[in-house]
Amino acid sequence: xxxxxxxxxxxxxxxxxIRLRNLTKSFNTxxxxxxxxxxxxxxxxxxxxxxxxxxxxCGKTTLLRILAGLDTPTxxxxxxxxxxxxxxxxxxxxxxxxLFPWMTVYENAAYGLSMRKRPKAEIDEVVGxxxxxxxLTKFADAYPHQLSGGMRQRVSIARAFxxxxxxLLMDEPFSALDEQNKLLLQEELLRIWEETxxxxxxxxxSVDEAxxxxxxxxxxxxxxxxxxxxxxxxxxxxxxxxxxxARPAYGELVYSIWGQLRxxxxxxxxxxxxxxxx
Ligand SMILES: Nc1ncnc2c1ncn2[C@@H]1O[C@H](COP(=O)(O)OP(=O)(O)O)[C@@H](O)[C@H]1O
Ligand SMILES: [Mg+2]
Numbered sequence: 001x002x003x004x005x006x007x008x009x010x011x012x013x014x015x016x017x018i019r020l021r022n023l024t025k026s027f028n029t030x031x032x033x034x035x036x037x038x039x040x041x042x043x044x045x046x047x048x049x050x051x052x053x054x055x056x057x058c059g060k061t062t063l064l065r066i067l068a069g070l071d072t073p074t075x076x077x078x079x080x081x082x083x084x085x086x087x088x089x090x091x092x093x094x095x096x097x098x099l100f101p102w103m104t105v106y107e108n109a110a111y112g113l114s115m116r117k118r119p120k121a122e123i124d125e126v127v128g129x130x131x132x133x134x135x136l137t138k139f140a141d142a143y144p145h146q147l148s149g150g151m152r153q154r155v156s157i158a159r160a161f162x163x164x165x166x167x168l169l170m171d172e173p174f175s176a177l178d179e180q181n182k183l184l185l186q187e188e189l190l191r192i193w194e195e196t197x198x199x200x201x202x203x204x205x206s207v208d209e210a211x212x213x214x215x216x217x218x219x220x221x222x223x224x225x226x227x228x229x230x231x232x233x234x235x236x237x238x239x240x241x242x243x244x245x246a247r248p249a250y251g252e253l254v255y256s257i258w259g260q261l262r263x264x265x266x267x268x269x270x271x272x273x274x275x276x277x278x
Contacts, residue, residue: 006072008079016081017167017199018044018067023076025062036062038224039076046081047197051210053261054220054228055268060203063225064169067201068092083166088112091165093156095172099144105131105155106140112163130158133192150181154188161192170202174209186212187241194238207257211250212241219260222268228260 025037036059044050052060065071066078068090083089091112092098099108107114109131113123131137134154144152153173160168174182190213193200204210210217211233219228233253235244244250 006066006078007069008077015046016043017046017048018042018081018201019077019079021077021079023063023066023078024074025059025066025071026074035224037066037073038226040225040227041076042218042227042230044199044201045216046199048215049193049200049202049213051214051217052201052203052220053205053207053210053217053257054225055222055261055265056205057223057268057271058220058264059223059225060220061171064092064171064201064203067167068169080167086116088116088163088165090167090169091160091163093153093160093168093170093173095175097144097149097152099152099155099159101144104141104143105136105147108144108155109136109158109162111159112165126162126164127158130162130192133161133195134158134188148181150177150185153177153185157185157189157192161196161198166199168198168200168202170200172203172205175205182209183241189213190237190239190241207254207261208245211235211253211257212239212244217257219257220264222264223271228264231257 020040020042023037023040023042024035026033026035040063052063054060062071066073067080080089100111103111106127109127110123113126128137131140134157136151136154136158139147139151144155147155153176156173160170174185177185186209202213214233217231217233219231220226221228231253235250
């Protein structure tokens with residue numbers, strides 16, 4: 001089966017954008033069958049900022065790859081409500097560098113629109129807007145190797161939004177950045193998202209990041225990944241990251257999610273230790 005054929009697009013009754021039912025993914029490896037995701041069912045509301053948090057190796061990237069159509073589920077179903085005509089289904093932002101090194105910042109950000117043969121004036125306008133929103137206007141003609149890691153991730157974000165997808169899939173996009181850059185990029189992402197209200201599925205291993213950005217947080221169990229709990233984040237928007245983090249209610253939510261995650265992180269560590277011994 002072609003990966004993209006595993007995703008059915010339909011007119012899911014709004015406001016659900018992505019519906020997973022009993023999604024399971026196993027890999028055949030030299031050491032036997034590895035179940036990465038086990039029976040995950042999930043509804044992601046249209047226009048929501050949906051976070052998935054879980055320990056390393058719990059299947060987060062696998063889940064995102066299936067949603068992006070890069071891989072197929074072993075069993076279960078993925079339904080995504082169809083995008084408006086002419087609009088791409090999804091754009092992905094990865095943790096590491098995924099920019100084209102031979103293209104300038106502008107060309108990277110314009111890539112999706114150029115591929116869709118949009119008129120030059122439209123590309124200039126949209127790309128100009130997102131480069132401005134990410135503070136990159138002055139660097140439009142620079143090449144990725146001339147930029148810091150934080151700036152390169154800004155380009156990835158500008159590129160993803162300029163492509164105007166129905167859904168943004170983000171796989172730990174800020175985890176390689178230092179704390180200060182992370183905070184600035186979180187704030188910029190919030191500002192851009194508040195303008196566009198796209199459906200975002202954002203994966204992180206950081207509880208702080210999940211509570212700062214998200215409307216809902218799915219906590220995953222350690223390997224194999226299952227849904228442990230889905231938590232609502234009650235904070236209003238627009239959000240100011242620093243102000244939010246100073247609130248007692250923020251600390252309480254982080255604390256309670258950590259309480260759930262700690263068992264899973266410990267269990268992931270024990271699995272690593274067992275594999276090391278074996
Ligand atoms: N292509 C693959 N072949 C074999 N095993 C894989 C493959 N991709 C992921 N896995 C395994 O599936 C599990 C989940 O991996 P992954 O989705 O990358 O986790 P996470 O992103 O949460 O760290 C891990 O045990 C990993 O080793
Ligand atoms: Mg991953």
